[in-house]
Amino acid sequence: MPFYIQPIREFLVRPALPESLSRISELAYNLLWSWEPIIRALFRRLDPGLWRSCGYNPVLMLGRISQAALQKAAGDPRYLALYRMACETYDSRVRKGDPPANGQLIAYFSAEYGMTECLPIYSGGLGILSGDHLKSCSDQDFPLVGLGLLYQQGYFRQILNPDGWQQERYPTNDFYTLPLRPVKNAAGEDLKVTVKMPAGPVFIQVWSLEVGRIKLYLLDTNIPENQLPQDRDITDSLYGGDTDTRMRQEIVLGIGGMRALQAMGLKPTVFHMNEGHSAFLALEQIRLLMRDAKLTFEEALEAARGSNVFTTHTPVPAGIDLFDPGLMYHYFSEYCAEIGTDFQQMMALGRRNVFDRGERFSMAVLALNTSCYRNAVSRLHRQVSQEMFHDLWPQLPIWEVPITSITNGVHLPSWLNGDLASLYDQYLQPDWRERFNDPDIWAQVQEIPDEELLEAHRRRKRRLISFVRARQHESALRRQASAAEVRRAGEVLDPNAFTIGFARRFATYKRATLIFRDVERLKRILLHKEMPVQIVIAGKAHPKDQPGKSYIREVVQLSRDPDLWKHVVFVEDYDMKVGRELVQGVDLWLNNPRRGEEACGTSGMKAAINGVLNLSILDGWFDEAYEHSGGWAIGEREPYSEDQDALHASPTRKTRTASTPAPSITCWRAKSSRCSTSSASSRRASGCGG
């Protein structure tokens, strides 16, 4: 007898909200708090300790807070003033009337969303981009809804064992204590849609997350209607499970997502596939057009293509989902038969060589074939993608392969530190938060006195160091480390030392251990008497990535070297919170992937908007922004070859030739360049002169 496993649920006994704070729950259920400091302050001020222990999740916090604390706040005129300001901010950002009604609606599909650290349904850059995209669309009044999957298990939390090996812990997302609400149908019941799978229908519940003015709909199959465990488990975990699970997830996302939109009465005019995971949506479009508008397959394909947009993020073929023809047949033969389409005709949409019946079905190829606008995520990545997919347009020269580029960006209010923001409040136009896209807004940065900028940066660095020490302390206690180790955890790093940050997924192409190639030389640099240097590192390896995990171990082992422990620190459990502290508090952001393999990279942009200089390979965004953003380049613009690992880690300065426009300084020139740079802004940001 199949049984339904109830997700772990904390039953929140919500205290009655005092009349004067009646809207606080409405504010908690809109993620605007994740980027509006005044709304966040409202929750923090209620009870800072509880705010922290609830993982910065206001819904959970409101469920746990005592009636007494609420009554106290309701009687405090200072708190009430804050509350009124927070409500005003909320109303001006969320309730400012309908967006321009031009009949447009974009449906944005993504397999992951990095919205806030308390909702771990993201793994890395792709998810953070999706999250920042929704927040920016809210700020700029774009008519958009997001579609994604609501994973029962969050992406893993990383803890290190005493040897430095990464261990994974999977937290359970308790949807009822998160800012999520089930979408209701006209009858007031939870809205559910179905997709047909070979073993029968799969039911999907639709949840909604408010992101400022934007709605993100998340799909969940862990509901009692699904009797088979394998159906309930479809949305169990992000990028977990085997190819079969991945297939089912992508059917739920693409086809289920389309049905959810329809059931909610939404009629998007544009469908945006963020990466290929959602590309089955195009098959559903074709099916509907054939069924309802009585079009032929070719006509339906043409019509569907006209409304679809695809963003590719994957510069390495191994990163693309491929499905065996047998598996495709298992899931799609009936689907094809229903609409009277030949299975091979559909398979051709996902093949590079349409005549090769053994070729696996590629989700990226499907997305490219079924969209009319395709973009890579940086200029360099456009070239890489054009080469990668040239065989789909063999008659065109590579540079005409119809993939354009839109360089990724970051959502400034989410990543800018509060100390800089309050300087901007003093020195920039009062509406800089709304107009941050306007270059003129930034001209007045010149008027901020150096000393104030430097002080803001120093404050951030001290904050980073306390954060890291507290984390190290907690983790030493948890692993039951020796008393000496626990004590040392509170003594790592020096607020006066030059600080390098490196935080990324530990995918091997990112070369996290490059800086440790010559440990003796590194020691001389780090332990310099007058100009000490220190490195803060964080990052997770994919649970199945053994080489990535051994890189982590290597770094952790080095961070325990008796000479280095104060200077090299690995911070466990990289997430949005760790990322934010790091990009806001270090002096230099290090990025050394193999050139051509980082589609864009965004953490360096987050560093840059906080006045932190980049030291980076000329890859992704940095390849096009280097000349404007300041900082230093590692190496030249040549494509990656293995001997470059040694070159990029070496101290020799390569001669610059006229044919290489970018000045190139290998890593450790940064130290001397640091104090000889003529740019006032880079001097300020690097903490020079301090």
Ligand SMILES: *Cc1c(COP(=O)(O)O)cnc(C)c1O
């Ligand atoms: C910004 C960010 C990323 C993406 O950064 P990359 O430069 O692309 O590596 C990944 N994870 C987290 C938590 C981030 O904040």
